[in-house]
Amino acid sequence: MRSDCPLNYGLEIFGDKWTLLIIRDLMFFGKRYYNEFLASDEGISTTVLADRLSLLERQKIIRKRKDKEHKQRIVYSLTEKGIDLLPVLINIGLWSDKYASRLNPHRDIIIGAAKKDYMSGIEEMKRRLYDIHLQ
Amino acid sequence: MRSDCPLNYGLEIFGDKWTLLIIRDLMFFGKRYYNEFLASDEGISTTVLADRLSLLERQKIIRKRKDKEHKQRIVYSLTEKGIDLLPVLINIGLWSDKYASRLNPHRDIIIGAAKKDYMSGIEEMKRRLYDIHLQ
DNA sequence: CCGCATCCCTATAGATACTG
DNA sequence: CAGTATCTATAGGGATGCGG
Numbered sequence: 001m002r003s004d005c006p007l008n009y010g011l012e013i014f015g016d017k018w019t020l021l022i023i024r025d026l027m028f029f030g031k032r033y034y035n036e037f038l039a040s041d042e043g044i045s046t047t048v049l050a051d052r053l054s055l056l057e058r059q060k061i062i063r064k065r066k067d068k069e070h071k072q073r074i075v076y077s078l079t080e081k082g083i084d085l086l087p088v089l090i091n092i093g094l095w096s097d098k099y100a101s102r103l104n105p106h107r108d109i110i111i112g113a114a115k116k117d118y119m120s121g122i123e124e125m126k127r128r129l130y131d132i133h134l135q
Numbered sequence: 136m137r138s139d140c141p142l143n144y145g146l147e148i149f150g151d152k153w154t155l156l157i158i159r160d161l162m163f164f165g166k167r168y169y170n171e172f173l174a175s176d177e178g179i180s181t182t183v184l185a186d187r188l189s190l191l192e193r194q195k196i197i198r199k200r201k202d203k204e205h206k207q208r209i210v211y212s213l214t215e216k217g218i219d220l221l222p223v224l225i226n227i228g229l230w231s232d233k234y235a236s237r238l239n240p241h242r243d244i245i246i247g248a249a250k251k252d253y254m255s256g257i258e259e260m261k262r263r264l265y266d267i268h269l270q
Numbered sequence: 271c272c273g274c275a276t277c278c279c280t281a282t283a284g285a286t287a288c289t290g
Numbered sequence: 291c292a293g294t295a296t297c298t299a300t301a302g303g304g305a306t307g308c309g310g
Contacts, residue, residue, distance in 0.1 A: 004239035
């Protein structure tokens with residue numbers, strides 16, 4: 001499966017049904033805790049979640065830390081490498097929005113800004129993610 | 136796994152390691168025949184290839200026809216729905232190009248135009264794909 | 271030969287139950 | 291709460307068959 005194609009590099013990391021959904025949860029839905037990811041609509045199982053979180057951390061796409069206030073909780077957040085996946089997620093969202101028959105509730109959260117003005121929408125969202133995840 | 140999230144719609148279709156590689160071959164490398172896809176660097180197996188081609192056809196992302204000249208050969212091409220995946224592929228490529236340590240030979244073919252000027256690069260490539268695939 | 275479909279077998283992904 | 295252990299289902303590789 002290894003190859004030097006630039007597309008393949010990305011697909012080796014997030015080319016499965018679950019990885020990008022975790023990133024989506026961090027990126028658009030403000031989730032930060034293990035049990036919040038577990039509670040996603042798609043019903044990710046705990047083995048898959050643990051596996052993908054550790055993969056994403058090894059790839060330096062997310063970062064894990066202890067919660068400052070509740071020392072026993074673990075907080076997940078995006079790195080810059082993770083935030084840079086924003087245009088990928090946005091464009092999957094734009095494509096799905098164009099071709100999915102069924103409307104859906106999270107549409108505006110994910111592609112609202114980018115649909116008005118792609119470039120400035122992306123920039124605005126990116127700034128917000130920097131504030132939240134890179135403090 | 137079903138949910139109404141717009142990201143999930145796309146991931147249900149191409150959220151695996153192989154589907155987008157076939158689209159890449161159609162989109163950037165000018166491949167059109169079954170045996171050309173089989174010969175990809177990543178070594179897709181014939182069972183997986185047949186499965187994904189039929190999936191992509193059912194999803195109306197690709198179209199299959201008889202070759203005009205060699206009647207016994209089958210030609211695959213992208214539909215408009217398939218061509219609209221261009222920004223997704225491009226952005227995976229841009230991200231990989233930023234973070235993959237290993238350089239690779241197909242870099243320019245995939246992200247060259249989009250890196251100079253994203254919007255006009257995409258438009259230019261899209262026009263070329265329309266010419267080739269939608270005749 | 272070309273484009274698959276089928277069969278078999280193995281590797282891996284994923285669901286459930288359980289634990290520090 | 292944040293995972294592991296265990297078990298099972300499924301995906302995928304390779305060989306082969308088969309119609310056009």
